[in-house]
Amino acid sequence: MKLESNIPSGPIEQKWDKHRAEAKLVNPSNKRKYRILIVGSGLAGASAAATLAELGYNVDCFTFHDSPRRAHSIAAQGGINAAKNYQNDGDSIYRLFYDTVKGGDFRAREGNVYRLAQVSVNIIDQCVAQGVPFAREYGGYLTNRSFGGAQVSRTFYAKGQTGQQLLLGAYSALSRQIGAGTVTMHTRNEMMELVLVDGHARGIVTRDLVTGKIESWSGDAVIFATGGYSNVFYLSTNAMACNVTSIWRAHKKGAGLANPCFTQIHPTSIPQQGEYQAKLTLMSESLRNDGRVWVPLKANDNRASHDIPENERDYYLERKYPSFGNLSPRDIASRAAKEVCDEGRGVGPGGRGVYLDFSAAINRLGEKTIAERYGNLFEMYERISGENPYTSPMRIYPAPHYTMGGLWVDYNLMSTIPGLHVLGEANFSDHGANRLGASALMQGLADGYFVIPYTIGHYLAGVKPGEITNEHPEFKKAVADVEGRVSKFLSINGKRTTSSFHRELGMLMWNNCGMARSESSLKEALQRIPEIREEFWNNVNVVGSANELNTALEHAGRVADFLEFAELMCIDALERDESCGGHFRTEHQTEDGEAKRDDEKFCHSSVWEYSGDTAKPNLHKEQLTFENVKLATRSYK
Amino acid sequence: MKLSLKIWRQKNKNSEGIFKNYVLSDVSPDMSFLEMLDTLNEQLLSKNEDPVAFDHDCREGICGSCSMMINGKPHGPESKTTTCQLHMRKFKDGDEVIVEPWRASAFPVIRDLVVDRSAFDRIIQAGGFVSVNTGNAQDGNTLPIPKPDADAAMDAAACIGCGACVAACKNASAMLFTAAKVSHLGYLPQGQPERQRRVLKMVEQMDNEGFGNCTNTNDCEAACPKGISVHNIARLNRDFLKAKLFG
Ligand SMILES: Cc1cc2nc3c(=O)[nH]c(=O)nc-3n(C[C@H](O)[C@H](O)[C@H](O)COP(=O)(O)OP(=O)(O)OC[C@H]3O[C@@H](n4cnc5c(N)ncnc54)[C@H](O)[C@@H]3O)c2cc1C
Ligand code: FES
Numbered sequence: 001m002k003l004e005s006n007i008p009s010g011p012i013e014q015k016w017d018k019h020r021a022e023a024k025l026v027n028p029s030n031k032r033k034y035r036i037l038i039v040g041s042g043l044a045g046a047s048a049a050a051t052l053a054e055l056g057y058n059v060d061c062f063t064f065h066d067s068p069r070r071a072h073s074i075a076a077q078g079g080i081n082a083a084k085n086y087q088n089d090g091d092s093i094y095r096l097f098y099d100t101v102k103g104g105d106f107r108a109r110e111g112n113v114y115r116l117a118q119v120s121v122n123i124i125d126q127c128v129a130q131g132v133p134f135a136r137e138y139g140g141y142l143t144n145r146s147f148g149g150a151q152v153s154r155t156f157y158a159k160g161q162t163g164q165q166l167l168l169g170a171y172s173a174l175s176r177q178i179g180a181g182t183v184t185m186h187t188r189n190e191m192m193e194l195v196l197v198d199g200h201a202r203g204i205v206t207r208d209l210v211t212g213k214i215e216s217w218s219g220d221a222v223i224f225a226t227g228g229y230s231n232v233f234y235l236s237t238n239a240m241a242c243n244v245t246s247i248w249r250a251h252k253k254g255a256g257l258a259n260p261c262f263t264q265i266h267p268t269s270i271p272q273q274g275e276y277q278a279k280l281t282l283m284s285e286s287l288r289n290d291g292r293v294w295v296p297l298k299a300n301d302n303r304a305s306h307d308i309p310e311n312e313r314d315y316y317l318e319r320k321y322p323s324f325g326n327l328s329p330r331d332i333a334s335r336a337a338k339e340v341c342d343e344g345r346g347v348g349p350g351g352r353g354v355y356l357d358f359s360a361a362i363n364r365l366g367e368k369t370i371a372e373r374y375g376n377l378f379e380m381y382e383r384i385s386g387e388n389p390y391t392s393p394m395r396i397y398p399a400p401h402y403t404m405g406g407l408w409v410d411y412n413l414m415s416t417i418p419g420l421h422v423l424g425e426a427n428f429s430d431h432g433a434n435r436l437g438a439s440a441l442m443q444g445l446a447d448g449y450f451v452i453p454y455t456i457g458h459y460l461a462g463v464k465p466g467e468i469t470n471e472h473p474e475f476k477k478a479v480a481d482v483e484g485r486v487s488k489f490l491s492i493n494g495k496r497t498t499s500s501f502h503r504e505l506g507m508l509m510w511n512n513c514g515m516a517r518s519e520s521s522l523k524e525a526l527q528r529i530p531e532i533r534e535e536f537w538n539n540v541n542v543v544g545s546a547n548e549l550n551t552a553l554e555h556a557g558r559v560a561d562f563l564e565f566a567e568l569m570c571i572d573a574l575e576r577d578e579s580c581g582g583h584f585r586t587e588h589q590t591e592d593g594e595a596k597r598d599d600e601k602f603c604h605s606s607v608w609e610y611s612g613d614t615a616k617p618n619l620h621k622e623q624l625t626f627e628n629v630k631l632a633t634r635s636y637k
Numbered sequence: 638m639k640l641s642l643k644i645w646r647q648k649n650k651n652s653e654g655i656f657k658n659y660v661l662s663d664v665s666p667d668m669s670f671l672e673m674l675d676t677l678n679e680q681l682l683s684k685n686e687d688p689v690a691f692d693h694d695c696r697e698g699i700c701g702s703c704s705m706m707i708n709g710k711p712h713g714p715e716s717k718t719t720t721c722q723l724h725m726r727k728f729k730d731g732d733e734v735i736v737e738p739w740r741a742s743a744f745p746v747i748r749d750l751v752v753d754r755s756a757f758d759r760i761i762q763a764g765g766f767v768s769v770n771t772g773n774a775q776d777g778n779t780l781p782i783p784k785p786d787a788d789a790a791m792d793a794a795a796c797i798g799c800g801a802c803v804a805a806c807k808n809a810s811a812m813l814f815t816a817a818k819v820s821h822l823g824y825l826p827q828g829q830p831e832r833q834r835r836v837l838k839m840v841e842q843m844d845n846e847g848f849g850n851c852t853n854t855n856d857c858e859a860a861c862p863k864g865i866s867v868h869n870i871a872r873l874n875r876d877f878l879k880a881k882l883f884g
Contacts, residue, residue: 051770051771065702066692066702066753066755067755067798068758069701069758069798070694071700074700075695075697075699084777084778086778122772124777125774125775125777126769126771126772127777128774128777128780128827129767129774129775129827130827131790131822131828133787133788133790133794133821133825134787135787135791136782136784137784138784139781140782140783140784140787158791159795161699161795163699164795164797165794168794171761172765173766173769173771175758175762176762176768178758178762179762179763185758187758210747239696239700240693240694240696241694273667274665274667276665276668276672276675276676277672278672278675278696279696281696281697380698380722383724384724386724386726449771450771453771497679497682497683499675499679500679541682541683543682543685543686543687544687548648548649548748549649549748549751551688552682552688
């Protein structure tokens with residue numbers, strides 16, 4: 001496997017312009033001869049599908065949802081970053097670039113991150129033009145809020161529904177193209193396998209989730225924009241259907257998988273309430289603009305929050321990180337919450353929670369202003385917990401939320417498989433070992449609207465359109481593989497449900513490869529995962545048949561992939577014998593418990609190649625160099 | 638607590654459906670309605686029976702996937718709440734709970750509680766957008782938009798496309814859904830150039846899909862989990878008339 005990042009030479013400010021100027025083009029009348037297959041219609045997939053169709057390409061877009069508007073992107077609450085500097089508070093493209101590189105604990109590629117910061121400004125313009133109703137001031141101009149890891153206000157938002165409004169914008173652009181016949185949309189279709197011909201990505205195999213029909217599709221290039229894999233933990237803030245299937249299928253066909261152990265645990269989720277719980281609900285990071293995080297000073301203090309006087313409260317983020325305070329980055333805030341709970345100072349059932357308190361902000365700004373900013377989040381909290389956050393503080397706890405790892409891509413967003421491009425959360429590109437809040441929406445839309453339209457042309461210019469059809473034997477073989485897998489699931493007839501395996505795996509991953517990891521916890525997980533997998537393949541019970549809407553079968557396929565992928569995640573976490581960002585190895589911490597990087601040995605992305613044996617993948621390293629941001633210890637104190 | 642559930646079971650769109658009875662005990666008041674159904678499904682699976690199929694994904698009340706009639710009301714008894722956000726503390730021990738899919742000829746049942754809502758997508762495809770290609774846009778602050786307009790646009794744009802409005806309406810009309818989009822874009826300067834064309838196209842598509850007429854009974858607003866106002870329907874009607882007369 002060769003890892004060529006294809007970062008253009010020259011000063012960082014000029015790389016993207018230079019690259020665009022030098023990229024090969026496909027002439028407008030030839031574009032319609034090309035067919036591009038896009039899997040996923042979240043922010044990344046929908047924006048790419050719409051834009052590529054506008055340019056004249058033929059696009060087929062696939063999603064397992066019943067409509068593109070339901071992708072997990074819809075759930076993003078807090079906002080989207082852009083280096084507009086509308087607030088005149090010292091923001092710039094360089095500063096957004098710097099914050100993102102530092103926020104990622106120096107484990108991302110400078111060139112990609114700089115480009116992301118550059119195109120961030122175009123995203124806001126595009127969305128406004130589509131009619132995205134961003135929040136505004138009385139003067140009619142766009143307003144901003146602050147997010148973690150930044151000292152400027154650069155986050156644009158639409159109430160607490162930013163992801164919804166951005167996705168509906170991309171969905172409307174996509175719908176326009178579907179209406180015009182340039183995009184063929186395939187809803188309720190799940191991508192089950194990637195098809196390679198002579199080493200190039202040339203198609204996919206899908207299962208129609210209503211009829212069970214398994215079909216193959218050929219194209220001149222393939223794009224995966226299939227989201228992240230936080231559901232490997234079973235309980236996460238992600239939507240129920242989020243999965244690792246596309247990433248894992250591509251990996252098994254030869255695509256490098258980078259930094260799978262880089263997962264983000266979000267500090268502010270509603271704590272788990274019971275055994276039956278199917279998912280965790282996020283409380284947006286934007287709440288930390290006005291909410292103060294605290295726990296009792298003393299351990300095992302069972303008094304109600306109101307009965308604890310000010311001087312017996314520990315506002316631990318403000319205390320430990322005075323310059324960023326409650327807006328410290330996510331990995332740091334999550335770990336600090338775990339630490340105080342481990343000390344017995346947690347609140348609520350099981351002592352797994354910390355307070356997020358709005359009383360000071362309500363006193364300062366009034367209830368009305370707070371309701372305007374966060375009303376829908378407060379309502380959601382009350383509905384779930386039965387408690388009113390206007391009168392008593394919220395209880396929150398960290399939860400799996402985002403995955404920085406993903407398929408390795410070069411500057412062109414192409415994986416190690418020629419022709420397979422990967423966008424959005426599914427790739428590993430921009431966030432290093434920790435993502436800053438409001439930067440995932442930015443990246444998904446940057447990839448789809450402003451990067452792939454240029455880079456895919458460069459690839460396609462070297463491809464003869466329509467050369468390969470799904471009559472090719474590789475397609476027949478892939479279809480047979482998928483059919484075999486489906487009948488295998490249905491024939492096991494064991495005793496346990498798929499959910500019970502998913503839950504077991506998730507708990508193991510949370511305890512052993514979650515917020516804190518150690519050599520021994522990872523080795524234990526690496527022993528248990530193959531055992532769970534073995535039992536799954538012998539004892540799962542998947543009811544129903546192949547030729548119908550069968551939710552049990554869908555879930556089994558996704559969990560089977562998680563059961564293989566989890567092993568690689570632990571291998572990666574074990575191999576990375578340092579702490580960085582969200583990857584916290586308990587063996588490597590500073591005296592005051594912060595992550596301790598080892599730049600000598602680990603200033604690289606770990607890229608894994610499938611060897612045929614999930615226990616023994618081959619490791620490749622992409623060395624990272626920092627020429628524009630000084631490699632330094634990350635401090636938010 | 639213990640519940641008697643009466644759930645619509647239908648194998649596929651061509652087969653006949655029937656209500657089946659299930660008794661579920663040990664329901665916790667802190668469970669969401671969907672977690673209650675998950676629990677039932679785990680029990681069905683362990684008895685080798687088909688689980689109840691229902692659409693769901695975000696479980697945060699925003700994707701609009703979940704869609705079921707609970708005791709005759711779309712999304713159940715709590716106002717402005719989707720099924721996934723409805724909690725069992727709203728029910729009592731011993732309650733009978735009747736669960737069935739949206740009923741509308743434009744939303745055919747696919748299986749059990751799952752219906753085909755692609756008609757909504759086609760209404761948007763007919764005109765629910767601003768025709769602006771990527772790259773065309775000018776700076777986002779070039780055009781100030783009065784805050785009340787931006788806020789009103791946001792309120793209309795909050796629609797999650799679940800279809801409760803259609804399910805609640807005795808005519809199975811999609812007027813509230815369509816009007817929400819027409820209003821969202823109609824409040825904004827970006828939406829003006831295509832305003833007339835948009836309303837004509839979207840209403841035409843709505844009629845073609847087999848949705849009923851709006852007779853202003855306002856059941857849609859009462860059922861809407863996002864509180865979209867019927868005021869938007871009045872706006873659509875005005876826009877439609879203007880477009881017909883002067884367009
Ligand atoms: C609760 C929550 C709040 C968040 N808030 C913010 C925020 O405020 N700001 C921010 O920047 N980020 C936020 N994020 C992160 C951000 O929402 C996601 O990272 C981002 O939306 C991912 O977009 P995407 O397009 O890559 O993937 P997704 O939106 O997950 O879309 C994936 C698409 O792929 C399809 N798909 C996947 N696999 C297959 C398959 N095998 N076959 C067919 N189709 C498939 C799905 O149907 C879907 O269409 C939040 C995340 C969560 C969980
Ligand atoms: S599951 Fe998304 S709105 Fe209910």
